[in-house]
Amino acid sequence: MSGKVHDHHVVIVGAGFGGLETVRWLKGAGVRITLIDRRNHHLFQPLLYQVATASLATSEIAWPIRHLVSNRPEVTTLLAQVVGIDTAWRRVLLDDGSAVSYDTLVLATGARHAYFGHDEWEPFAPGLKSLEDAIRLRRRILLAFERAERESDPLRRAALLTFVIIGGGPTGVEMAGTIAELARVTLWRDYRNIDTRMARTVLIEAGPRILPSFPPDLSAYAERALQSLGVEVHLGQAVSACDGNGVVYGENHLPAATVVWAAGVAASPAAEWLGAPADRAGRVEVEPNLTVPGHPDIFVIGDTAAVAAPDGSPVPGIAPAAKQQGRYVASVIRARLKGDTAIGPFRYKHDGSLATIGKRLAVIDFGWIKLRGALAWWIWGIAHIFFLIGVRNRLSVALNWLWIHATGHRSALLITQGRQATMSPVKERQDHREGGP
Numbered sequence: 001m002s003g004k005v006h007d008h009h010v011v012i013v014g015a016g017f018g019g020l021e022t023v024r025w026l027k028g029a030g031v032r033i034t035l036i037d038r039r040n041h042h043l044f045q046p047l048l049y050q051v052a053t054a055s056l057a058t059s060e061i062a063w064p065i066r067h068l069v070s071n072r073p074e075v076t077t078l079l080a081q082v083v084g085i086d087t088a089w090r091r092v093l094l095d096d097g098s099a100v101s102y103d104t105l106v107l108a109t110g111a112r113h114a115y116f117g118h119d120e121w122e123p124f125a126p127g128l129k130s131l132e133d134a135i136r137l138r139r140r141i142l143l144a145f146e147r148a149e150r151e152s153d154p155l156r157r158a159a160l161l162t163f164v165i166i167g168g169g170p171t172g173v174e175m176a177g178t179i180a181e182l183a184r185v186t187l188w189r190d191y192r193n194i195d196t197r198m199a200r201t202v203l204i205e206a207g208p209r210i211l212p213s214f215p216p217d218l219s220a221y222a223e224r225a226l227q228s229l230g231v232e233v234h235l236g237q238a239v240s241a242c243d244g245n246g247v248v249y250g251e252n253h254l255p256a257a258t259v260v261w262a263a264g265v266a267a268s269p270a271a272e273w274l275g276a277p278a279d280r281a282g283r284v285e286v287e288p289n290l291t292v293p294g295h296p297d298i299f300v301i302g303d304t305a306a307v308a309a310p311d312g313s314p315v316p317g318i319a320p321a322a323k324q325q326g327r328y329v330a331s332v333i334r335a336r337l338k339g340d341t342a343i344g345p346f347r348y349k350h351d352g353s354l355a356t357i358g359k360r361l362a363v364i365d366f367g368w369i370k371l372r373g374a375l376a377w378w379i380w381g382i383a384h385i386f387f388l389i390g391v392r393n394r395l396s397v398a399l400n401w402l403w404i405h406a407t408g409h410r411s412a413l414l415i416t417q418g419r420q421a422t423m424s425p426v427k428e429r430q431d432h433r434e435g436g437p
């Protein structure tokens, strides 16, 4: 700790993994910090699918930002949406028309869904990025079973009991495995007119294999493991249409009431705010020290930044990468305050890739060792519990998982925040945008 107080104002936009880590590593640097986020909570996105599939409650994976920095008097938290950056006057522009001045700016605003030019699919195939998304998906999944219980037409009932996941990355695989288990293990005793074990879970991936960022043998294992859970995996076929009746992929039309989008993300619009060069996913092409070209006082980190790892491959959009960048930026700011401007470039270190398949299996690629099966699942579980914030949450999540592991029962089978049980996707979307109950 330097002890010296500088009249230097660091504004950090985004209290996700990258932003919070920057705050953390600026402790004792003697700077004033303003942390701006449009939500009042930090979200542990890796476990979002467990809220969407009724395994965990929202409060187990999200924490009030204000509370997380309450022991840091130099940090001011603002609940506000950033809509632009005035680089000439060094001001962050907020949605209410006000502005916040900065000496150093850190943009850590994450990513959003990308529908590859088909934004009209979004109401029918929602993605998973926020707590609202997760609750909306949970409602949609549980309502499909409820409506199937009351449906007498066999074709409509079959569509209600068909769950399609578009995209075979980690989130798609996790969603598919858990929905299949929900139908086959958790719910079947609760219904009288339908057998939920007959529900279809279909995973559609445009590429030749699921989990493309993993080695081929782990992808093949994950595919077999999903199939043993009852998931139908369709590879090499992109979805070409999606509406309230289902999806079209390849030559097939699949009637389905519930479609989940897990196929693509784009960066937050930081590049547009800055007029900065961006890659195809909209990520700001930053300098090796994570600053914006021509703006040494502005850093962009995490899912919003495009930067290369030491081996030339792009740094992946995952939580450890955002955290490493946050830590690095804090060290650059500290060094600059001491007059040291010759800091080396950011060097990403990849610690490994993990993905879980249902409640008992997982795949892990640490580079030097590859694991799969039950042992991988336990390591996945312990790693995720370790990274949660707070002892109470760790205990609560661990207990929930052990309970689900042992009994198959899930504690969060709640349909909330929808006006009607039979709400159409379009109406539901309108409600969601209007902040309906």
Ligand SMILES: Cc1cc2nc3c(=O)[nH]c(=O)nc-3n(C[C@H](O)[C@H](O)[C@H](O)COP(=O)(O)OP(=O)(O)OC[C@H]3O[C@@H](n4cnc5c(N)ncnc54)[C@H](O)[C@@H]3O)c2cc1C
Pocket: 013, 014, 015, 016, 017, 018, 019, 036, 037, 038, 039, 041, 042, 043, 045, 046, 047, 048, 049, 080, 081, 082, 083, 108, 109, 110, 111, 128, 129, 170, 171, 268, 301, 302, 303, 304, 317, 318, 319, 320, 322, 354
């Ligand atoms: C469903 C899902 C599962 C995932 N699973 C894993 C996993 O298993 N392992 C892993 O390592 N990674 C996983 N990831 C990726 C990981 O969550 C991201 O890489 C990581 O969150 C990126 O950190 P970040 O700081 O860049 O952005 P985020 O953590 O997304 O934080 C961005 C913050 O910026 C705020 N914000 C955005 N725009 C504005 C604005 N205009 N004004 C104010 N505030 C704004 C947001 O509210 C948010 O709090 C997953 C992501 C998702 C969506």
